[in-house]
Amino acid sequence: MKKNIKLIFIICLVLGIACGALNLFASSQRGHLAEIEEQQAARKKALAQIQAADVLGINPDDVVVPDEVSLTAMDKFVIGVNNTASLLWVLAIDLIIIGAGGFLYSAWKAKQREKGVKKLGSSNNVLGIVIALVALCLDLAIASPVFLTSSNFLNVFQQISINFVVAVGMTFVIISGGIDLSVGSNIALSGLLMGILMKNYHVPVFVTIFVCILFSGIIGLVNGMLISFLDLPPFIATLGMMSIVRGAAYTVTAGQPIYTFPTGFTAVSGRVAGIPLWSTLIMLAVILAGWYILRYTRIGRFTYAIGGNENCAKLSGINLKKVKCFVYVVSGLCCGVAALLLSSRLDSAVPTNADGQEMDAIAAVVIGGTSMSGGEGSMIGTLIGILIIGIIANGLNLLGVAQGPQKMVKGLIIVVAVIIDVIRRKASQSTK
């Protein structure tokens, strides 16, 4: 088993280097190819001259027609390689990263083991996904010339901003051993509420924002209370809430969208000196707060404890109900912030907004190495998970993949991420 894996790494490395070498060789042959092309062009030119002379009735004797250039098999091959260079580069880099990464990782692990450390927290999970993220970026940089442009980065940034904020809240919920399916509906209803307050009741922008984020938090609180006081399974409680809130979103405006918000509101997603300054600051604040709470506060520690072992948490004097309500309130508040970002960017609020948002958020959290069974995970992992999801979506768009296949790819990534989680769990149990 161990040997097989090593063999796979070696094959990856060899193939990767071969692809790379092939590319290098092909590009080194460019001079030779250019010569051939020149000769071909010269022949074409001569032939054309003869033809032209023929038409004009001039004797084309003085035109020397060069011999036809015979393309060797090698030349044809090199031309073929040059035409698919970007694809080959992607392949080469991926294979080399898998191979080298695999070796480096096992070497690093062996060293850790020498030190007697079996597994420290989630650091090595994060390492794996960072490598995946880097590989992804390199691939796209080669595959699409647009990828590395600053306008594309801003684009990616804007696309991920909603998921970014929601996933931070979802991280809390999943670490605590729960799940929140109501996030998408929450965003939609909160966004509509913002529109109604500002348009129909002319409530000032700041008050609106404050009230609506609070409202989203209250939806979270209801989730938390259903789960902690009535002992409903989180999946069922938030599934019900998802439907109730989505239904409410359709009801409040009779299915109609709300357009054109005050400029003070849309300025949140507006750009200052070409940068979406305010939304950036909001996202930064949300993730920093999330990171800080998980790492440096008592309730953050308790979130891990109730996810890891509820009985032990109770026995250690932790108020389970309070902590559970807390995580769902956090998730709700994040939805409120996401609603703010989304409505201000679109300058509209629609009842169907953020449909399926829960899947993206859960995917980002799980890809980030947070375990669905709770007790493990980190904000940094979630951050990378969000980036991976966002960049994949962006890459598929750049490569012109249709919406249908995009959804399939996204689903596939979630499944693979969970498979990795399960394998990791099994491995850590069998080494015990």
Place this chain on the structure above:
Amino acid sequence: MAEFLEMRGIVKRFPGVLALDHVNLSVRKGEVHALLGENGAGKSTLMKILSGAYQMDEGEILFDGQKVEIHSAQDAQALNISTIYQELNLTEQLTVAENIFMGRQLMKNKFQVDWKKMYDEAQRLLDELGVEVNAHQLVRDLGVAHKQMVEVAKALSINSKVLILDEPTAPLTNREIDVLFDTIRMLKARGVSMIYISHRLEEVMEICDRATIMRDGQNVTAMNVADTNLDEIIRYMVGRELKEKFPKIHLTPGKERLRVEDIHAGKQVNGVSLSARGGEILGIAGLVGAGRTETARAIFGMDPKESGEIYIDGQKVTIDQPLDAIKAGIGFVTEDRKGEGLVLPLPISQNMTLATLDKFGSSLHLNLGQEKTTVNDYIGKLNIKTPSMLQLARNLSGGNQQKVVLAKWLLSDSKVIIFDEPTRGIDVGAKIEVYNIINDLIRQGVAVIMISSELPEILGMSDRVAVMHQGEITGVFDNDETLTQEKILYYATGGDKHTA
């Protein structure tokens, strides 16, 4: 006598660790063979190889003189090797008979299960074992001892030739152990070979014929149990002489720290009153189901109580949840280390400080530096063997896990600490360390309540002993020479109610 099962030169490597280093084990037909060693000696690994859960790297296994390959649990089953694990392997929602014939239902034809035959057969097996269990009962309604007997019946029904018993007596009371031992003797008479793993050496002396002792993944020795004694076995196991098994210290008890009056909680706690003084260990003895753990849980607020009062240092306290108990100065080391004592996916450090986080900075900012210093301090003090405080609790051995749980409550500066089976499932060396930690606590004036099913431990460590039976305290005794195991058992089975 010919060797029936032989494992020769078994080597098993885990990444970076040599778990088994050319280990030999030979078991004769119809013998009870003890496999002894401290936690981490490699007993479980060896048994997992035999039962097909692990694959060995080198070595060979001879079964009835034939070389055999065991690559999977199915292979082991085909050789009629069964294991009864400490954590029983039954499906709670199914009946006894369904469990016994799990996966091998008796069929009338290809599609129909022959329920009648299956229940009759199951009942016959149970009767043969002399167990008062109805094959129609649901497993979840059975006590631990009876569940174990269902496992034994299951092993019998597949006609096991080799039966591995991993700590079979850990959850049992003395009377239940006697029943189990009768069963073992009966199986032995039928020619079943048994490999018996236990930390309770007295039992090994009683029931086993031969013993193989392991230390650090190697064979130390194999011997006839009749030719040796406890001290020698312990010496081989730990590689050093243990002066005494119970490092009892005698202090003059201080004032009363905990008084419990007339607690009622559920069916298992019917009017318990007790008191514990600073500097003493109050042992609570009793059979399983006597309500000892339930009493502790009611005092600590884990389970609701119908009535009763609790006083700490003479002050009445209200305890509705564990948080109240912790605030009042009570600590509780649970018997279920993995299920309740630890958060397994969290590191040692976070487990240790879980109950006392308010000591480390404010609720809005934890002082991680201070936490680190304290945790490392306790890792050193309690001699916890770990490369780092960031090691996950699930990766520690039983003894070290227990020390982490102890550290959690040592950190809490409790006035009263209740220990429920503090040394269950941990090895001899770690047991002494746990006793020494308890001694340190009573030196500091803490009142210690120690619930234990092991009478030698109760007699060896307690200053006073309270005996429980059916949710009531049937007697409280000073631990002097007049207190014997027999006397405790007399009260544990009803005491003066016998005559009444």
